[in-house]
Amino acid sequence: MIYYSVDDWTNAYSNTIHIAGGDGWPALWTELAAAYRASAEANGRARLGLAYGDGERERFDLFLPAGEPEGLVVFVHGGYWSELDNSYWSHLAAGSIDSGYAVAIPGYSLCPAVRIAEITVQVAAAITRAAGMIAGPVHLAGHSAGGHLVTRMLAEQSPLGEAVARRIANTVSxxxxxxxxxxxxxEVNDVLHLDVREAAAESPVLSVPRAGTRLLCWVGASERAEFRRQNALLANIWAGLGAETASYEEPDRHHFDVLDGLLTPHHPLTRALLGN
Incomplete structure (x- = not known):
């Protein structure tokens, strides 16, 4: 019998130190994202810094396909609710854009200036604003903390309005x-300041999914055990609460390069997101 236990929770949720060259990933993302934004702007297919609220970080970038959009994809970034911004991820729009979808990438305020519950409300507002600009189905994707935020949108207690919620076709965490x-x-809780009440209220696994929820939980097979456990956990629980769910561990992928599938329209990750 093999028992699973965790002695060092900070280490269990640390990624960079367990990935070869992990410190280089933010710089790599910024370079690729900046190049993608510049190209999209040059082609008249980017609308940057669109406001969805009054806060400095309550902005999103919208990227448009060559023709009329088939629908909208919203990608929500990670960073433990306390780091990075939406400018790191622009290039990840490529696979969906090439498939004919518009892509919105919102920023949001960061902890400790706000609490996670406030970020949840901001993300709902960003999705609502973007969905008001683009017709058709809405597809949600989020990475790490962003995976938490997009799955929160699917819960019965979500701040997302019913009209937009009914348009959500697929979600990939x-x-x-x-x-x-x-x-x-x-140690990240030194910044997040989670207490028992908020941690429970903001945990999708402790909520009931909205009727019609379709969720794929996707993780790298080379990721930390806790991320793989969290990946399977939500798919398992929500399947028992009436949602259509699946979970998948992509071989030979870690916490950072697991996103690379979004770069191409033919990768299974992009195809699953768009329901192809």
């Missing part, structure tokens, strides 16, 4: 954190 309670045992 990539390396998502769906149960926030373990994070109270990590």
């Amino acid at each position: 990539i390396s998502g954190v769906h149960d926030l309670r373990p994070l109270m045992r990590t």
Whole structure:
């Protein structure tokens, strides 16, 4: 009998130190994202810094396909709700754009200036604003903390309005954190300030999915055990609550390069996101 236990929760949720060359990933993303934004602007297919709220970070970038959009994809970035912004991820729109979809990539305020519950409300507002600009189905994707935020949109207690919620076709949580309670045992909680009440209220695994929810939980097979556990956890629980769910571990992918599938329209990750 093999028992699973965690002695060091901070280490269990640390990614960079366990990936060869992990420190280089933010710089790599910024270079690729800046090049993609510049190209999209030059072609008249980018609308940058669109406001969805009053806060400095309450902005999103919208990328448009060559023709009339088939629908909208919203990608929500990670960074433990306390780091990075939407400018790091622009290039990840490529696979969906090449498939004919518009892509919105929102920013949001960061902890500790706000609490996670406030970020959840901001993301709902960003999705609502973008959905008001683009007709058709809405597809949600999020990475790590962003995976948490997009799955929160699917819960019955979501701040997302019913009209927009009914338009959500597919959601993909990539390396998502769906149960926030373990994070109270990590050093990152020095910034998040999660307490028992908020961790429970903001954990998708402790909520009921909206009727019609279709969710894929996707993680790298080479990721930390906690991320793989969190990935399977939500798919398992929500399947028992009436949602259509699946979970998948992509071989030879870690917490950062697991996103690379979004770069091409033919990768299974992009195809699953768009329901192809």
